[in-house]
Amino acid sequence: MREVFVDRDVLSGDDEAELAALAARVRELAEAMTLTKVEPAEAASVAAEIAALTERLKAARRAHPPFGTVGESGLDRQIANPVTGRLNPLAPPVDIEVSEDGIVRAEFTLPAVYEGPPTFVHGGVSAMIMDQALGMAAAATGTPGMTATLETRYRRPTPLGVPLTVEAKASRVEGRKIYADGTISGPDGRVTVEASAMFIAPQSAPAAS
Numbered sequence: 033m034r035e036v037f038v039d040r041d042v043l044s045g046d047d048e049a050e051l052a053a054l055a056a057r058v059r060e061l062a063e064a065m066t067l068t069k070v071e072p073a074e075a076a077s078v079a080a081e082i083a084a085l086t087e088r089l090k091a092a093r094r095a096h097p098p099f100g101t102v103g104e105s106g107l108d109r110q111i112a113n114p115v116t117g118r119l120n121p122l123a124p125p126v127d128i129e130v131s132e133d134g135i136v137r138a139e140f141t142l143p144a145v146y147e148g149p150p151t152f153v154h155g156g157v158s159a160m161i162m163d164q165a166l167g168m169a170a171a172a173t174g175t176p177g178m179t180a181t182l183e184t185r186y187r188r189p190t191p192l193g194v195p196l197t198v199e200a201k202a203s204r205v206e207g208r209k210i211y212a213d214g215t216i217s218g219p220d221g222r223v224t225v226e227a228s229a230m231f232i233a234p235q236s237a238p239a240a241s
């Protein structure tokens with residue numbers, strides 16, 4: 033288990049920036065694909081071009097996603113994370129900031145690829161974003177952990193395509209257990225999702241780099 037944390041390429045800032053730019057283009061591609069009205073023959077032609085591009089990327093392949101340079105907090109090294117990772121085209125990405133008082137916060141907008149009920153965010157996507165925000169709030173206590181429980185309460189539908197806010201904060205630490213609570217709010221400030229989670233710190237913490 034420990035090897036998966038230490039056996040990682042750590043990218044320079046320039047390498048990270050280029051791959052982040054590539055991920056942004058792939059994100060645009062996914063959105064364009066979801067909404068396209070092109071004819072089947074054009075879709076097949078585009079698919080062949082994308083297959084060729086995929087082969088070019090696979091020509092030099094890592095065993096695991098790379099890490100970024102460890103930042104001040106140590107929380108931002110997972111640059112291919114599916115919520116916050118600039119290098120992961122599946123990530124919105126949500127740019128989460130952790131303040132000195134341990135409050136985790138981000139503003140973000142989710143496009144149509146995250147649709148669940150028509151025009152609204154898929155509940156699993158909201159849960160994923162909450163898991164990350166709550167996990168970062170737990171880690172801000174100095175004791176990061178694995179999600180043991182995650183409870184989401186969907187108060188009202190979360191709209192796509194408008195600015196949303198996620199906030200989270202740890203409430204208490206009891207031995208290896210860290211508890212955190214958070215919300216997602218719409219542009220009118222009304223809470224759409226509430227969540228509470230409990231994280232458990234591993235018996236022996238992974239190496240910091």
Ligand SMILES: CCCCCCCC(=O)SCCNC(=O)CCNC(=O)[C@H](O)C(C)(C)COP(=O)(O)OP(=O)(O)OC[C@H]1O[C@@H](n2cnc3c(N)ncnc32)[C@H](O)[C@@H]1OP(=O)(O)O
Pocket residue numbers: 107163164165166167168171176177178179180181232233234235
């Ligand atoms: C900064 C980065 C943010 C990242 C945020 C995203 C985080 C994630 O998504 S993590 C991925 C999802 N989570 C997982 O895959 C976790 C899978 N589960 C595990 O690895 C283990 O079960 C783990 C680590 C949670 C606990 O295992 P372990 O350390 O062996 O726990 P164990 O010693 O048996 O139990 C410790 C205590 O926790 C309790 N406990 C253990 N698991 C659970 C659980 N799932 N629910 C409730 N209580 C639990 C036990 O009852 C025990 O309580 P007590 O001390 O009061 O008797």
